[in-house]
Structures are given as C-alpha cells and as structure tokens.
Amino acid sequence: MTTRGDTRPPAEAATEGRRSWLPLVSLFLAQVLMSFNVAALPVSLGGMVEDFGVPPTVVSSTIVVYGLVVAALVMTGAKLGQRVGWVTVFRIVVATFAGSAVLMIVSPSVGWAIAGQAVAGASAAVIVPSLVALIAENYQGTQQATAVGSLGSARAISGVSAFFLGGTLGTLVGWRPVFGIVLVLALAVLAFSVTLRADRGDPGVQVDVVAAAVIGGAVVLLTLGFNNLNAWGLFHASPAAPFDVGGLSPAPLLVLAGLVLGQAFFAWTRRRTAAGKVPLVDLGVLARPSERAAVYAMFVIVALEAALNFSVPLYIQIVQGRTPFDTALAMMPFNLTVFVTATLVVRLYRRYPPRTIGVAGFALTTVALVWLSFVVTNNWETLPTILGLFVFGVGQGALVTLVFNVLVTAAPASRAGDVGSIRGTAQNLASAVGTALAGALLVTILSVNVGRAVAEHVELPPSLVAQVDLDDVNFVSNDDLRAVLETTDATESQVEAAVGVNEEARLGALRLGLLVLAGISATAVLPAGRLPRYRPDEIPDPSGGTGGR
Known part of the structure; x- marks a missing residue:
C-alpha cells in the first residue's frame, strides 16, 4: 500500500524503509505473555484450590481481579506511556509483570495470588496500548498490517499452548511451574525490547484524574454487572446475590450505573477537549463513521468469540462430563484457524477494501453459527461440527485483525496509544458481555x-x-x-x-442459543458495511483526509 499522493510504484513504496522484524518479536511475545497468563489461570484453578484449601469461587477471584484491573486502568496506562515514553514504560511494566509471576510462584496463600494478578493486570493495562504505539513507531504500510495481524495470532496460539503446557505441568509437577513459564516469557520480552526504536515521552502530558476515576468506575461496574447476570439473576435477585433492591438483582443495576458513568465520561472528555485541555483519551480517533464502525465490529466479534468459548466448554465439560483435554481437542480447529487467518488475512488487503473483507467475515461467522446450530450433537468431534468451527475461525480471525488494523492505520502515530486504550477497553467489555450473554441465554432457554x-x-x-x-x-x-x-x-x-x-x-x-448468536452476527454486517472503502493500494491519510472513505 502507498500513501495518497505518492507517485512511486507500489512495490518501491512498500519496500523502501522496511525494518527488521526483530522488534516485532518483543511485541509478539508481550501479547503471548498476557494471553498465556490469562489462559493459565483456569488451568491452575484445581491446583490452587487444593494448595490453598479454599473454595473454587475464592480462587476464581484471580481471574476477575486481573480482568477488572486491565479494563479499569488501560486508558490511564495509555497516558502514562505518552508522558514517560513508550519504550521506557514498556520495559518497566514488563518487569512488573515478571514480578507478578514471582508472586504467583511463591504465594503462600490465595491472597498473595490475587495480589499477583492485580499487579499483572495493572502491568497489562500499560502493555496493551504500548503494543499499538510501538507497532506504529516501528512499522509502516504492509509491515504494520502484518505486525497488527501477529497480535491476533499470538492470542490464539497462547490459549492452546497454555492449556497443553499448563495441563501437563499441573498434572506432573504442580500449578506453580506454569507461572514459571510466564516469568521466562517476561524475561524474553525484556531481552528483545532492546531492538525497539527509542522514543521520547512528553512530560507536558497530564493524566486527567477525574476522567480516569469515572471511566475506571464505569468499566468495573459494567464488568461486574455483566459477569454476574447469570449468578445474581437477570431480573430477580437469586440467593447468590450479595444484595437486592426490592427483590431486583444488583447485576442489571450495576450495568445501568456503568452506562451512566460511561456517558458522564464522554461528556467530561468533550468538555475538556473544548476547553483546550488534554483529555484522558482523544476521541478524535473515533471522529469518522468508519472508525466508529470498526469499534462496533470489534466489540461484536470479540463478544461472539467469548460466547462460543463459553458455550463449547460448558457443554463438553459440564454436560458431557468430559475433561479439559477433550475441550482443547474440540476447540483446536477453531483456535488454529484463528491463528493462521489472523496472520494471513493481511495478504487480502492488497486486493480488497476493508469494507468487503469485513462484510465477508461476518457473513462467514453467521453461516458458521447457523450451520453449528443444525449439526451439533453430543459428539463435538464430528466432521460437520469441526467444519463449522473452522469456518467461524476464518471469519473471526480475519475480523479481529481487520478492524484493529483499520483503527491503527487511520490514526497518526501520536494517537496510537489512544487507539490501544480504546481497543483494550472494548475487548475487555466485549468479553464480559459475550460470556454473560451466552450464560444467561443458555440457562434461560x-x-x-x-x-x-x-x-x-x-x-x-x-x-x-x-x-x-x-x-x-x-x-x-x-x-x-x-x-x-x-x-x-x-x-x-x-x-x-x-x-x-x-x-x-x-x-x-x-442449538437455539447458537441461532441467537447467528442473528447477532448477521446484524453486525451493518457496522461492517461502514468500514473504509479506500482502494487496496491506498493507506488512509491519518492527518484527517477522508480519502476513499
């Protein structure tokens, strides 16, 4: 791809200034580090329950704490990166992530493990926007698109490797060595970070404390509310609810309060921007309809992925009473397909505009979910079921990479941190919403x-x-x-x-739940239809030109 107005041949423009892929190794491993840590927690639950002598619900707090801290602090983390400098802050937080792994390894009680994941979540809240900013700093054009795609493939391969390595170590040795792998990954990221292009921070960047508190509270309330819709009750409070308001479940009330705080955050940010002050996140990265469409599409596809990742293990492990290993085998076609597609889809950018790929991606996920709703049986290893998971993986892998790339390429490098924070917030909320939707939907049906x-x-x-x-x-x-x-x-x-x-x-x-998810996927064709339609040999002008949108 070439920049608008560039008269050089595309091949010349693409090859000029190509950088070594060594910096990408550090960024790829950083994504693997975070994803492996998240995937290792469910694998380690049984061992921690036995080791600490506490109920599974207490140990599961490690997962909840990690997700909440990441989602609540990711926008603040982006501003810290802009203030301190992305390479410097990246190395600092990777080091603290290594410290969280040490806490997990030596933790004498579940409280230490929860604290370790709180540290890991705070570190990840800075790593997430750092990855986007450092990709924008180190790569351009087709190299940038390939680098963005690598992050999607890193998430997919991390889940598979965490299960097999974690399951093996947990069975033969114990759960603590699993986080020894996290520690090794963190040290490897630090080692390769010397290849990253240095940048200078801007000490003049101020962190909007009010906005940070408001959006942090909104994300926490939304996440807690959506995650507990099933446990606390969709409408009426269940016995497991911590409290009720006139018999009403606190879960939807938390969601409502979160939405109110979210609107307050946007109002405050616009007011601060109009006053000429630096906001917590620059909403200018969502100024155009195509960029807002990319965020909507990202939210939907991540929510659908979370719903499927919840539904399949639920059915295989709880309903069929089979092992996590059986679950991994059943999901292998999906995970491997996402890994391959997320890496290779960038090759299509030279032939088709994002709008075409986005609509085709949601068409594939819709067809796959409808197909699965008809062919699914008590045996997940049948060829028709594997085919459905394969098709869904193709659509999902293509969409996650595509919409992320649309946001990155549409914004100048100075706003890459804002793009990263929006991506992190959207993905964490979408994961909570998708899981909660699947749980509440299936149990209700x-x-x-x-x-x-x-x-x-x-x-x-x-x-x-x-x-x-x-x-x-x-x-x-x-x-x-x-x-x-x-x-x-x-x-x-x-x-x-x-x-x-x-x-x-x-x-x-x-089956009915899969059909409902297919309906949601079908409606997502609408935002996908508003993705950019610039010609394949063009890159949108980040300075504000509309280009071929």
Whole structure:
C-alpha cells in the first residue's frame, strides 16, 4: 500500500524503509505473555484450590481481579506511556509483570495470588496500548498490517499452548511451574525490547484524574454487572446475590450505573477537549463513521468469540462430563484457524477494501453459527461440527485483525496509544458481555425447555419434580442428575425419563442459543458495511483526509 499522493510504484513504496522484524518479536511475545497468563489461570484453578484449601469461587477471584484491573486502568496506562515514553514504560511494566509471576510462584496463600494478578493486570493495562504505539513507531504500510495481524495470532496460539503446557505441568509437577513459564516469557520480552526504536515521552502530558476515576468506575461496574447476570439473576435477585433492591438483582443495576458513568465520561472528555485541555483519551480517533464502525465490529466479534468459548466448554465439560483435554481437542480447529487467518488475512488487503473483507467475515461467522446450530450433537468431534468451527475461525480471525488494523492505520502515530486504550477497553467489555450473554441465554432457554418437557412428560409426576426441582435445573451432567435422583423415590424408568428430558433440553438450548448468536452476527454486517472503502493500494491519510472513505 502507498500513501495518497505518492507517485512511486507500489512495490518501491512498500519496500523502501522496511525494518527488521526483530522488534516485532518483543511485541509478539508481550501479547503471548498476557494471553498465556490469562489462559493459565483456569488451568491452575484445581491446583490452587487444593494448595490453598479454599473454595473454587475464592480462587476464581484471580481471574476477575486481573480482568477488572486491565479494563479499569488501560486508558490511564495509555497516558502514562505518552508522558514517560513508550519504550521506557514498556520495559518497566514488563518487569512488573515478571514480578507478578514471582508472586504467583511463591504465594503462600490465595491472597498473595490475587495480589499477583492485580499487579499483572495493572502491568497489562500499560502493555496493551504500548503494543499499538510501538507497532506504529516501528512499522509502516504492509509491515504494520502484518505486525497488527501477529497480535491476533499470538492470542490464539497462547490459549492452546497454555492449556497443553499448563495441563501437563499441573498434572506432573504442580500449578506453580506454569507461572514459571510466564516469568521466562517476561524475561524474553525484556531481552528483545532492546531492538525497539527509542522514543521520547512528553512530560507536558497530564493524566486527567477525574476522567480516569469515572471511566475506571464505569468499566468495573459494567464488568461486574455483566459477569454476574447469570449468578445474581437477570431480573430477580437469586440467593447468590450479595444484595437486592426490592427483590431486583444488583447485576442489571450495576450495568445501568456503568452506562451512566460511561456517558458522564464522554461528556467530561468533550468538555475538556473544548476547553483546550488534554483529555484522558482523544476521541478524535473515533471522529469518522468508519472508525466508529470498526469499534462496533470489534466489540461484536470479540463478544461472539467469548460466547462460543463459553458455550463449547460448558457443554463438553459440564454436560458431557468430559475433561479439559477433550475441550482443547474440540476447540483446536477453531483456535488454529484463528491463528493462521489472523496472520494471513493481511495478504487480502492488497486486493480488497476493508469494507468487503469485513462484510465477508461476518457473513462467514453467521453461516458458521447457523450451520453449528443444525449439526451439533453430543459428539463435538464430528466432521460437520469441526467444519463449522473452522469456518467461524476464518471469519473471526480475519475480523479481529481487520478492524484493529483499520483503527491503527487511520490514526497518526501520536494517537496510537489512544487507539490501544480504546481497543483494550472494548475487548475487555466485549468479553464480559459475550460470556454473560451466552450464560444467561443458555440457562434461560434451558429452564423453559425443561419446564415445558417436565409438564408434558407423563412419567415425571409433580411429587418427583418437587423433590429435585427439575423445572429449575441448570446445566448438569447425566451422572450428576442420576446421583441426585438416587436420593429420591424415583423408579428406574423415571430416572431414565428425567435424564432423557435433560439431554434433549440441553441440546435444544445450545442449538437455539447458537441461532441467537447467528442473528447477532448477521446484524453486525451493518457496522461492517461502514468500514473504509479506500482502494487496496491506498493507506488512509491519518492527518484527517477522508480519502476513499
């Protein structure tokens, strides 16, 4: 690609000023570092529960704390990078990430582990925008597009490697050596960071403390609210809810409060910008419809990915009662496809505009989800199911890289940190929303399906339903259901009837849930249709020209 007004041949413009790929090694490994740490936490839950002697819900706080800290601080982290200098702050926070790994390795209690992940989250809040800024600083043109694509492939490969390495080490040695790998990765990132192009910070950049507090609170409330819609209740408060307001669940109230704070943040930022002061994030990077469309598209595709990543393990591990290894095998076609597609999709940028690739990507994810809703069975290793996951992976991998690249190339290097902070905030919120949507949707459909089936089934009398609460059952395995029924006066035929109802209701819930996700994917074609349509041999003018948009 060449810049608008550049009269040189495209080949000459593309090759002139090409830089070594060594700086990308550090940035690629930094993305692997963060993604591996996140993926290693679920793998280590069992070992930490046994080691610390606490319930799984307490240990899972490590995951919650990490995500909350990243999402709440990522915009502040971007401003720190602009003030201190991206290379300097990058090295500092990678070193603190290494310190968080040490905390995990030596932690004598779960409190230390939670503190370790809080440190890791604060470090990642700076690393996320740093990656974008350093890519913009070190690469241009097609090299920049390739570098952006590498971050998407790093996320995909990290999840697979974390499971296999973490599962192996956790089984043979223990959970602590898993974070020894995190420590080694952090040291490797530091070693390769010497190849990064140095930059100078701007001491005049001020951190808007008010905006940082408001957006941090908004993100925390939204994340907590969405993540607990299923546990605390979608509308009415469940027994697990920490409190209720007139019987209403606190989860939707937290979401509402988060939305209000989010609007307050945008109002404050616009007011500060109009006054000539430096805002926490420059909303100018979202000034054009195509850039806002890229953020919407990013939110939807990340939410869909999170929903699928929740639904498949839920069904395989909880419903079918199979191992995490079986889950990894079932998701392997998807993860590997995302890895390959995210890397190779940049080759299409020379032939097709982003709008065409974006619409095609959402068309693929929609077709894949519809296909899966019809072909999914109790066996995830069937060829039709693998084909559906493969097609979804192609669309997802292409879209994540594409929309990220649209934002990076549309903004000047000085605003790359703002792009990175928006990306980090959008992805964290989308992941929470996607997981919560999948959980609430599947459980609601399951409840309706089971309730209707129980009412219609002649072999399940009201007395048995009252004993095991069959009309309010959650996703449970057949073995667990049989164990519960053994404590009742159910006959063998009634037990088999209840198991049959459970099987059909679960499969029906999953299929209908996939169809709903397909509908959401289809609606995302609208924002994808507003992505840039500049010619493949052009790069949009970051200074503000509209180009071919």
